[in-house]
Amino acid sequence: MGKTALALELAAMLNCQAPDVGARPCGSCSSCRRIGRNSHQGVAVIAPTGAAFSIDQVRELETDLPLSPQEGGYKVRILTEFSTATREAQNALLKTLEEPPAHAVLILTATAKELLAPTIVSRCQVLTLRPVPTAVIRADLIRRGLPEDEAAALAAESAGRPGWALQALEDDALRQQRKRALQAAADLPHRRRAERIRRAEEWGKRGREAVLDDLELWRLWWHDQMLALAGAGDGYLMPAAERPPALTGIDAAGAARVLGHLGDIDEKIRRNANLRLALTVLVLRLPHLVDSKGS
Ligand SMILES: [Zn+2]
The missing domain is CATH 3.40.50.300 (P-loop containing nucleotide triphosphate hydrolases)
Incomplete structure (x- = not known):
């Protein structure tokens, strides 16, 4: 780090x-x-x-x-x-x-x-560096009394976010939401404009903090997508079982551009931009991939 x-x-x-x-x-x-x-x-x-x-x-x-x-x-x-x-x-x-x-x-x-x-x-200006190695988070969870296999699974899902792992220990809803956010990341590039805008509206209703959490996951997903498209052997951030298969109709440079947009939007939201507007811009900037899932 x-x-x-x-x-x-x-x-x-x-x-x-x-x-x-x-x-x-x-x-x-x-x-x-x-x-x-x-x-x-x-x-x-x-x-x-x-x-x-x-x-x-x-x-x-x-x-x-x-x-x-x-x-x-x-x-x-x-x-x-x-x-x-x-x-x-x-x-x-x-x-x-x-x-x-x-x-x-x-x-x-x-x-x-x-x-x-x-x-x-509360007396500091916090600067978060990511990710924390999974092994460190796993060891911390085991110290907190979690059985080894559960600690390993939760640490992998946390993708280097110790704060998230600790919260997920208390609240299982976090893990459910994580799944939903990853599904949305995988699904949205296959949807058309009107559907994307509708989803952005729904998404915005979840509130700023929840949206920022989701965006963090999207960045992991697109990061791994970029590596998969580049044919990388390692460096992935998500657990192997959840790693996205490489998309068709986009290359690694395209995925890198999406990562750039995600960073942009994240920063705008942190600076109090209008949430719904920021999300609408984001979903429209995603590449449009036409395949059997298209609607
Ligand atoms: Zn100097």
């Missing part, structure tokens, strides 16, 4: 000395190079000592953070695998997290935000 790598990239971005920092840190200024060598005083990665992030580590951070960075720029502290922190340590961090010094940026990494106290999550 590269959580720490991404955090370091952000730290470099905040401290890069290039006159005109673009979308990425320059990688060649003195600051970027020292961050790369892990010798920049303003930037530190703090990993759990032992199995868990301890309250002593949080206290140490509280002493260190208010001191201004010696060379200007931002003081960035990257707390890795903070989901291992004891409840005590998480509580201790709350105040700092709420009002960090202006020169400081705290980055916490975790396997899943659901593994952190909600009070921590």
Whole structure:
């Protein structure tokens, strides 16, 4: 997943000395190079000592953070695998997290935000990286007491979404909805315009959050479809039993375009675009595949 790598990239971005920092840190200024060598005083990665992030580590951070960075720029502290922190340590961090010094940026990494106290999550800007390896999710489900075969099945269905797996444990309706969303992904390219628009209307009634969940599944489905069309041997995201057979009438580049549309629409919906309109645009952008299923 590269959580720490991404955090370091952000730290470099905040401290890069290039006159005109673009979308990425320059990688060649003195600051970027020292961050790369892990010798920049303003930037530190703090990993759990032992199995868990301890309250002593949080206290140490509280002493260190208010001191201004010696060379200007931002003081960035990257707390890795903070989901291992004891409840005590998480509580201790709350105040700092709420009002960090202006020169400081705290980055916490975790396997899943659901593994952190909600009070921590609500004080952070959450950036979700996907997918989490199935083995990690399976191990977590087994730790929560699920029998091994059920844990394996649920982990595979979760497609790297630990939060989804945890919710599905509580609520079986999630797994049903997952099936329906995947069926819709497979079916809609075979339908004509009027039917698509009708379905988009129905879909929109389910509400923003539910639609975003469905779109996530559609992305998995189209991702695997793209790989299948390209004849890829591995890299698939869905469980082998559910993998879509390659469609006819479209090639891998066409599937990649659909993935692009899905990303677009997802972002528009997250920015509060009109849900029904966004979905109508999406269903009309899907390729139209004519076959025996066509209506
Ligand atoms: Zn730089």
